[in-house]
Each structure stands twice: as C-alpha cells, then as structure tokens.
Amino acid sequence: MEFNSLIFLLSFPFIAVIYYLLPGKWKTFWIFAASCAFYMCWNYKYIFLLLGVTSLTYFSGILMDRCRERKTKKYILVFCIICSVVILFLFKYFDMFIGTAAALGNLAGLQIRRVSLDLLLPVGISFYVFQTLGYVIDVYRGDVKAEKNFVDYGAFVTFFPQLVAGPIERSKNLLRQMKKKHELNPExxxxxxxxxxxxxxxxxxxxxxxxxxxxxxxxxxxxxxxxxxxxxxxxxxxxxxxxxxxxxxxxxxxxxxxxxxxxxxxxxxxxxxxxxxxxxxxxxxxxxxxxxxxxxxxxxxxxxxxxxxxxxxxxxxxxxxxxxxxxxxxxxxxxxxxxxxxxxxxxxxxxxxxxxxxxxxxxxxxxxxxxxxxxxxxxxxxxxxxxxxxxxxxxxxxxxxxxxxxxxxxxxxxxxxxxxxxxxxxxxxxxxxxxxxxxxxxxxxxxxxxxxxxxxxxxxxxxxxxxxxxxxxxxxxxxxxxxxx
Amino acid sequence: MSIGKWEKKIFIVRTLLFFCGFIFLFFIVNRIFLYKDNNFYNYINYMQQQGNSVDVLVMGSSHSIDAVDSLELGAVLEEEYGIRAGVFNMSITGMRIEQIAYRLQEAVKTQKPRLLIVETFSFVPMELSNEEMVRRYAADYMPLSLEKVGYIRNRIGEGAESFYVPFIKYHTRWEELGKDDFRSLSKKWLKDISSPYGVTVGAKPEYEGERDDYFQQDFTSISECREISDEQKEDVEAILETAKKNQMKVLFLSVPYKKQMDVPSTELIKYNNYIREMYVDDENVFLLDMNLLMNGLGWGYEYMQDDGHVNDAGRKEVMDCLAKYIGTSLGEEWF
Known part of the structure; x- marks a missing residue:
C-alpha cells in the first residue's frame, strides 16, 4: 500500500479512529495488526518473512539478555547478524553477485552457467533488516534492555508509517514510545x-x-x-x-x-x-x-x-x-x-x-x-x-x-x-x-x-x-x- | 501532554466540520474542473431550457450533429406542414446507443418531448480508441442520480470512481487548459454560448471532382439483417420503454453517408433492416433510412463535407426529407 494510493487515504482515518477508540493495552496490538495488513497489501506471502525476521531478532534479544557470558552473547549476535544478512543477500543481492561472477568467469574463459533465484524483492527489506539489526546490536552492547513483549516489539519493527522506507528507527526512540499511553492530541x-x-x-x-x-x-x-x-x-x-x-x-x-x-x-x-x-x-x-x-x-x-x-x-x-x-x-x-x-x-x-x-x-x-x-x-x-x-x-x-x-x-x-x-x-x-x-x-x-x-x-x-x-x-x-x- | 475530555470533543467536532468543508469544496471544484467542450454545453443548454418546451428531441452521433439544425427543422416543420414544434438536437460526438438510453432517462426529467429521433449510426459497433471519452460525454455532466449510478455501475468497469468524480482524471490536463476551464457553469455564461456546431459549406477541396457513383447505387435491394448485440437490445428496449412511459413516438433515422471509420453505409443499412424487423411498428416506432433514398435524392459529393458527414447543402436536403417524413408519416393527430 503506497501513501499516495486511494486505499491508504481511505484506510488511514479508519485506523486512526479505531486506534484512539481502543483502550490503552489494545492500541499497540491494533498498530501491529494494521501494520501487518499494510505490508500484506503488497504481497501477503512476505508477511512470513517480515514476521520471521521479527521473531529471529526478538528471541535473539531475549537470549542475549538472559546470557551472562559475553562470549555466548557474541555467538548469538553473530548468528543473528549472519541470518539477517543471508536473508538480505538471498532476496536482494544473490542474482547480482552470481551474474557478476558469471560475467567475470566468461571473461576468463570459464563456462559458468548463470543461476538466478528470480525472487521478488520484498518491499522495505533493507529497512526492517537494518532496524532489527540495530536493535540486537543495542541489546548486545547493553544500550537497551531486550523487549519481552512480542506485540510491542512486533509493532516497533512493522510500524506501518516507517516500515517500507524509513526512517530507520532506533529501539531507544520508537520501541519506548510503543509503551507510552497515546491520547488524542489536537496539536x-x-x-x-x-x-x-x-x-x-x-x-x-x-x-x-x-x-x-x-x-x-x-x-x-x-x-x-x-x-x-x-x-x-x-x-x-x-x-x-x-x-x-x-x-x-x-x-x-x-x-x-x-x-x-x-x-x-x-x-x-x-x-x-x-x-x-x-x-x-x-x-x-x-x-x-x-x-x-x-x-x-x-x-x-x-x-x-x-x-x-x-x-x-x-x-x-x-x-x-x-x-x-x-x-x-x-x-x-x-x-x-x-x-x-x-x-x-x-x-x-x-x-x-x-x-x-x-x-x-x-x-x-x-x-x-x-x-x-x-x-x-x-x-x-x-x-x-x-x-x-x-x-x-x-x-x-x-x-x-x-x-x-x-x-x-x-x-x-x-x-x-x-x-x-x-x-x-x-x-x-x-x-x-x-x-x-x-x-x-x-x-x-x-x-x-x-x-x-x-x-x-x-x-x-x-x-x-x-x-x-x-x-x-x-x-x-x-x-x-x-x-x- | 494530555488534554481534557471537553477539548477532545471540540476537536472531534471541528475535525468533522473541516471534513464536511472539504467535501463541499471538493464538489465545487469538481464542477469547475470539467472538460468543457461543445458536447457538454449542448447538454447543459438542454437542461436549462424552459420546462416542456422541447417537442422533438434528436439524439445520435456526429452524423445527426451535422445533419439536423434545431431551429431550421422547427422552421421547416411549421412553414411546410403547419407543425409548431420546439426541436432540440442533443447529439454528441461518438454517441453510442447505451448513452442515448441513459441520457434519455435524464432528458425526460425536465422535458416531455413527443418525438424522439434516434440516429442509428450509434448502433454500429466499432473499436473506439477513445471509448472512455465517449462515456465521459454521457456521464461527466450528469447530476448525481440513480440513473447515473446505474450507468456507471453497469457500463463502466475499471476506473469507475473517476466517473463519479471527473476531477480525478481532469486535473492532469495541464497542457491545454484555457480560461474557460476555470469558469464555473453559470447560467449567464451558458447563454453566451452560441450554436455549438460549425457548419461546413460546400465539399472539402479533396472531395471536389470525386465520382458520385457510390451514391447513385440502388441500396434497396439489400435485405440482409445485421443483428445488434444483446446489450444494445437492452438499450433499445430501455429507450422504447422510456418512450412508451412518456407517450413519445420514436423515429430511427439514418443520415446519408458513404463510409465512416471503415463502416460503409451498406453495413448500416443491414443494422437498420434489423431494427425495422424487430422494433418498427409504424404506429409508435418508425424508421427513416435515408441511405436507401440517396439514389432518388440525386445524392453526391456536393452534399458532403467528407465521406461521413453532410455539409450545409446536405443538411438542408436531410431536413427537408425529415420534415416531410414527420409531417406526413407520423399521423396528423400526433401534433
């Protein structure tokens, strides 16, 4: 769903009205649900990827928080980073690198068959992968506490206004706001x-x-x-x-x-x-x-x-x-x-x-x-x-x-x-x-x-x-x- | 920072008022930013005629735009046949039968014509590169009504929302905006608009010297019928139904021509044959196919501005013939 589409212009007032009508604890859940729906408007299958990345970093954060040993924390961090980067690489860069390798191989006289995954690029993948990586690094460094509430964390990662094109938010800023009580404010x-x-x-x-x-x-x-x-x-x-x-x-x-x-x-x-x-x-x-x-x-x-x-x-x-x-x-x-x-x-x-x-x-x-x-x-x-x-x-x-x-x-x-x-x-x-x-x-x-x-x-x-x-x-x-x- | 309940209520009321204001302004803008050309002026003029002042209503494509002059036909009917009738030509460029059916429903809201003339080139199916435009001619100026909603829902698929709110499409027309585009549809302005259609006198130079053989053929031997589509049948039935309800007689009319958009008049004659067979009863529904009369009228290029449309001289011939038909075939008691 693009911001300049009619469906967004019609659905946003609805989302906002429901948001303010809901009691406090349901507000974040509503944001999470609306954000998932927002993302599914592009390609409903990729919601699993988004939720997968969210779950990976959520559990990595909790595990790191529970670990006392720095070394184990580091392993978890490295594992999480590798998984995120591999996802990003597969969806975004695989074809480019294989294509380049094939072209270079052909130049060198080697017969390299070009393989292509032909995956549709998930919208906003670079943004949410970076946002979640920022969160796990912050948890590893001890700059923020790991988030225990999955709905709050999910809303932070998928927050629809900034999900597909940023700004790439920090957990210190946005995740904290997920816990705040938001009342209707005319200003x-x-x-x-x-x-x-x-x-x-x-x-x-x-x-x-x-x-x-x-x-x-x-x-x-x-x-x-x-x-x-x-x-x-x-x-x-x-x-x-x-x-x-x-x-x-x-x-x-x-x-x-x-x-x-x-x-x-x-x-x-x-x-x-x-x-x-x-x-x-x-x-x-x-x-x-x-x-x-x-x-x-x-x-x-x-x-x-x-x-x-x-x-x-x-x-x-x-x-x-x-x-x-x-x-x-x-x-x-x-x-x-x-x-x-x-x-x-x-x-x-x-x-x-x-x-x-x-x-x-x-x-x-x-x-x-x-x-x-x-x-x-x-x-x-x-x-x-x-x-x-x-x-x-x-x-x-x-x-x-x-x-x-x-x-x-x-x-x-x-x-x-x-x-x-x-x-x-x-x-x-x-x-x-x-x-x-x-x-x-x-x-x-x-x-x-x-x-x-x-x-x-x-x-x-x-x-x-x-x-x-x-x-x-x-x-x-x-x-x-x-x-x- | 939190605010009180009272302030929240005031804010909600103000927001709703702001939204209402927006809707109001949007509809005003939507009336101003419309494509304003002769086809639209023509319809607006009709809507602003004095109530029940139109006795003969003409609807069709550019063929009838060029062939029927409202004032002139009225004058001929009165002078030659003693029939005093207000004539209004509501034809629009590229008008299809579906639009005639729809517009007629709108037209009878303000007028009670006694005769409806339907020009039959509107039956000929063709690939219109600008089909959207033809549909816009029918719908954009209509006030929102059940008929309009029905037309849009039944006949327009994708992009229907811009038929409810034409401004959505209109506002990309920056290249050809003129001062008229920024004017609202005031009555004064509409009065200033003179006869919307230009009349071409004489044959166009490229047709001078063309042979008239085509027009001299005897087409009465064509007996083949070309069936109209199911949708068109529904449209014709809707037209006849509306006519019956409003005690209107219907005259299907074909104006002489040679070829228009790869459709020769021989093809139109086949459609007319079908109309004659299926709908004409010579009591309430009539048909005048002037393509069958070309031979007898001595038709030639001196009556045409191109292969498809009559010129000034041709228009006079058509109107004499049409007035004669109305004056003699529809029955004296009718007027």
Missing part, C-alpha cells in the same frame, strides 16, 4: 496532517512531475544532447529528494497523528557546503546507522588518517550497495567515499592555512558540493554502468548548448510549458521552504494560527495538491482535442 494531529500534506506536495507535485523528464531522458539518452542529460540529472537531484523526503514527511506526519515521534530524516540537504555536511542532512537515519554500527566499530576516525579513509570508503561502498543490487549504486557510494576523503584532505590543509571564508567562497563551496553530489546521482539513476558512462560521454563530448533551443528535444522531454511552469513555481516553494525550515518550525506555526486561517491554509494545500499534482499519463486529453467522429 499532534494538526502538525502531523500539515506534514503529510507537505509530503504529498513534494511527491505528487514535484517528484512525479520531474520523473517524466528524467525518465524520458535517461531511458533514451542517445537521443539527447549532453545539456539535456545534465539538466535531467540536476532535476533528478530534486526528484529523489522530493520523493524520499516527501515519503518521509508523510510517514512522520502519519505517525504524529497516532501520537508517535519519528526521527528527522532530511534537513535541507542541498544547502550543504560539504559532502560530509550533506550526509549529516541526507537520509539521517541511515547515515547514523552506518556511523554507529559500521564506521565506529571499524575504528572510525580515531585510528590514524589512513585507516580513517579506509573506514570511510568501506562505509560508503556498503551504503551504496544497501541502496540497490547494481554496481551503479556501489559506484555512487564509492564516489561519496572518495569525496569525503578528498574533503578531509582539503579541510586539513585549510585549517593549517587558517583562511577566512567569504561569501564567494561559501557560494563556491555550495556549488561544488551540489555538483559533486549531482554527478554521483547520475550513477544512482542510470540503468547500468554502460548507460552511466554513455551519458557522461555525451555530457563531455556532445554537450550541445545550442540544442536548448531545439524544440523537438525539449518536447521529447515529456512536459509541456504549463507543466514546466508549475514545476518551476513548486521548486521555488521547495527552496524557500528549506531556507525557512532552518529558522522556524512551520508545522508548529500552522498549529498556532487562528482556526480560520489554519483551515484556509490546509484547504489551499489540499487543493493545490489535487489540482497541480501529476497523476500519470493514463488520461490522454489529446483524445478530446483531436477527436473526430
């Missing part, structure tokens, strides 16, 4: 609803509209000059931000209406002036997960320069792989690792020289960061390494700035002038929102408004989303215009 409801609306705006007005351009260009890049590929890549940066942040905002808003506080996942990432800064603002829950459970255990930055760089590269390569089973994601992660190593060098040098940073310098830093991040997005979005290299070749070899005036190419991007105008205005609103978000809590401000004004703002937001949203090409209006009978 939470208004703030949550406002946040959901902003999420929908990002998703259906901006991201889905940009998707038309990006898909047109990336699917047929040979027909476009480098300038269009570059433009599409810049737009993709906004598409993925609005898509992901939009989804997160809907998730956070949904949870808020139910009385839960989920962690912030994005904080105006494109305003960063360094790649390290970008990662402090982009997909914060994942960055924090990698920092706490991979980078620091590897030694972090306290084991000498060379090892710090190694740790950075390992962390980002694995982070790239986490995003998808394709070498393009690994390259994307690797590029971010290299950026951070390079930045670290430069920062060290500039600290020695103790240079003052002027406005121009800051602007250049911002531009450089955006360009670097955006260049990496090209690999993230490309269908294959071959496509990515082909597109880079066109950007540097056949830029064709004059083609900006080529009407055929502009039309082939898929959006007409009205849609581009809507997109431009929406992007301005997005940038403006990111700028003011740093200074004020807009959602809180909406709650504090007099009721009449608040309703006006909310109604306007709803109708802007309904009217200006991009809802797919199935409605071919041209049929109306050119129809002759």
């Amino acid at each position: 939470y409801c208004v703030i949550g609803f406002s946040r959901m609306l902003w999420g929908y705006f990002q998703k259906v007005v901006i991201a889905d509209r940009i998707a038309v351009i990006v898909t047109s260009v990336y699917d047929d890049y040979q027909s476009f000059s480098g300038v269009y590929i570059m433009l599409a890549t810049v737009l993709f940066a906004f598409q993925i931000y609005c898509d992901f942040d939009g989804y997160t905002n809907i998730a956070i808003g949904t949870a808020k209406i139910l009385g839960f506080d989920l962690m912030t996942n994005f904080n105006a990432p494109y305003l960063s002036r360094s790649v390290a800064g970008f990662w402090r603002r982009w997909h914060i829950s994942l960055s924090a997960w990698f920092r706490d459970y991979l980078y620091i255990p590897l030694g972090g930055n306290r084991c000498g320069e060379a090892k710090k760089y190694r740790n950075l590269l390992i962390t980002f390569l694995i982070s790239g792989l986490w995003h998808g089973a394709n070498w393009t994601y690994v390259v994307w992660g690797g590029l971010h690792g290299i950026y951070q190593v390079a930045e670290s060098f430069i920062r060290k040098r500039s600290r020695k020289e103790k240079k003052e940073e002027g406005a121009v310098s800051r602007a250049l830093q911002w531009l450089g960061t955006f360009a670097a991040v955006d260049f990496a997005w090209l690999f993230f979005r490309a269908g294959s390494m071959e496509d990515a290299c082909g597109m880079i070749g066109r950007i540097f070899g056949k830029f064709g700035i004059q083609d900006l005036l080529n009407r055929d190419m502009a039309v082939a991007m898929g959006l007409g002038i009205s849609n581009i105008a809507v997109l431009a205005v929406a992007l301005i609103i997005l940038v403006f929102s990111d700028l003011i978000k740093e200074k004020t809590d807009v959602y809180k401000k909406i709650w504090e408004m007099p009721m009449g004004w608040r309703w006006l703002v909310l109604y306007m937001a709803i109708f802007v989303i309904l009217i200006f949203g991009y809802y797919g090409p199935e409605y071919d209006a041209a049929q109306f215009i050119y129809f002759q009978f």
